[in-house]
Amino acid sequence: MEVFFWEWSTYAVRWIHAIAGIVWLGFFFHTRELDRAMLRYSATQPNAVGEAWSIRGFGIYRTVKYLSKQDDMPSEKLLVWYKWPNIFTIITGFLLLILIYYSQVELYLTDVNVYVFPAWQAISLSVFGILLALIIHESLYRTPLKRNEKIILLINFTFLTGLSFFYSLFFSGRGTFMQMGATLGLYVTSYFFINILPSLHKLLKDPANGQPSPEKMQWFLMRARHNNYLVLTVVFMMLAMHFPLAHSGHYSWVIIPLIIVIGAVIRHYFDTLHETGKRLVWPWTVAVCMALSVIFLSALGSVAHQASRNIVGSTQPFSLSAETILLSRCSMCHARNPAWVGINLPPNGVVLETKDDMEHWAPEIVKVAVLSNAMPPGNITGITQEERVQLGQWLIGNTSNEENILFE
Numbered sequence: 001m002e003v004f005f006w007e008w009s010t011y012a013v014r015w016i017h018a019i020a021g022i023v024w025l026g027f028f029f030h031t032r033e034l035d036r037a038m039l040r041y042s043a044t045q046p047n048a049v050g051e052a053w054s055i056r057g058f059g060i061y062r063t064v065k066y067l068s069k070q071d072d073m074p075s076e077k078l079l080v081w082y083k084w085p086n087i088f089t090i091i092t093g094f095l096l097l098i099l100i101y102y103s104q105v106e107l108y109l110t111d112v113n114v115y116v117f118p119a120w121q122a123i124s125l126s127v128f129g130i131l132l133a134l135i136i137h138e139s140l141y142r143t144p145l146k147r148n149e150k151i152i153l154l155i156n157f158t159f160l161t162g163l164s165f166f167y168s169l170f171f172s173g174r175g176t177f178m179q180m181g182a183t184l185g186l187y188v189t190s191y192f193f194i195n196i197l198p199s200l201h202k203l204l205k206d207p208a209n210g211q212p213s214p215e216k217m218q219w220f221l222m223r224a225r226h227n228n229y230l231v232l233t234v235v236f237m238m239l240a241m242h243f244p245l246a247h248s249g250h251y252s253w254v255i256i257p258l259i260i261v262i263g264a265v266i267r268h269y270f271d272t273l274h275e276t277g278k279r280l281v282w283p284w285t286v287a288v289c290m291a292l293s294v295i296f297l298s299a300l301g302s303v304a305h306q307a308s309r310n311i312v313g314s315t316q317p318f319s320l321s322a323e324t325i326l327l328s329r330c331s332m333c334h335a336r337n338p339a340w341v342g343i344n345l346p347p348n349g350v351v352l353e354t355k356d357d358m359e360h361w362a363p364e365i366v367k368v369a370v371l372s373n374a375m376p377p378g379n380i381t382g383i384t385q386e387e388r389v390q391l392g393q394w395l396i397g398n399t400s401n402e403e404n405i406l407f408e
Contacts, residue, residue, distance in 0.1 A: 181237030232263030250301030
């Protein structure tokens with residue numbers, strides 16, 4: 001019963017996190033669309049700074065924007081606050097860190113081939129790193145550099161690239177992606193609590209002095225633009241744990257800043273299109289070039305590429321050595337009754353106990369154990385590169401032609 005309770009608790013937190021993230025992102029995009037729509041109309045209501053008309057759900061809506069408290073406003077308790085998706089996204093995100101990464105550090109956060117240190121030190125570095133990155137990020141926008149948007153963007157990008165490389169020196173590829181995903185997620189969700197929410201409370205409690213100055217409003221709009229540039233990357237990082245070719249190659253830390261660029265230029269294209277009607281070409285050119293670079297780095301950093309001469313052209317049939325490797329390095333978890341402490345069910349339903357099991361899952365083994373080092377997680381069982389090569393020599397004969405192309 002304890003196993004089922006633990007597993008379903010994890011599922012529930014994942015579910016709530018996904019829902020909260022989707023709702024938060026929907027509100028984020030909706031607010032930006034309303035602000036853009038308000039540029040097309042002149043406000044007709046007294047004291048309003050903008051209004052927008054929209055049609056959805058079999059109704060026509062008129063949204064009016066104010067920057068100060070109005071006399072005919074309902075009580076604060078009746079106001080619709082869009083803060084709850086942010087709150088639940090952050091809370092469930094940290095719960096997932098605890099339930100998955102911090103409870104099984106050696107599997108999902110660290111890698112014995114990268115750096116060996118106690119679990120408590122790895123957890124401390126993770127928590128401290130995420131919070132310190134947020135402090136540095138917020139502090140940057142309070143320096144005189146806030147008057148130069150391009151410089152701030154460049155510094156942010158350089159900092160995030162350096163942070164990705166730093167984490168790759170201590171954590172596994174999966175752990176590095178998790179750290180950067182948590183960092184970027186906290187960037188865009190905590191902005192509301194640190195900056196917007198205090199201003200809104202001040203606006204409601206002190207209407208005479210609570211209205212932001214024009215300079216402050218420009219600062220808020222700049223921050224919103226920068227968060228907007230990151231949201232697509234945050235979504236990718238949330239999903240990236242399921243992409244072993246992204247997070248478990250030798251150059252996975254370089255892929256993160258490239259994804260940041262891709263997300264930023266795509267959002268810039270759509271922002272420009274909605275605001276001016278212009279269809280820029282250069283953002284898609286940059287996005288395609290970055291995407292091709294990601295694919296190239298993923299292949300270049302794979303275990304298979306590093307030993308490609310030993311794999312390509314091999315016709316070695318299924319051998320006892322390959323079977324022994326899977327049994328000794330993988331089957332303690334991927335068994336019908338896992339023997340590894342803390343693993344109660346075979347991960348993702350993958351069982352590797354018999355020859356038939358191994359042949360059935362051969363395409364997946366290619367991705368996670370030969371083309372990448374995603375498995376075993378954290379290389380907890382100490383599989384060597386030579387053993388991965390041996391697996392590749394067998395797997396090339398047990399996968400489709402499409403899979404074989406990956407080795408070339």
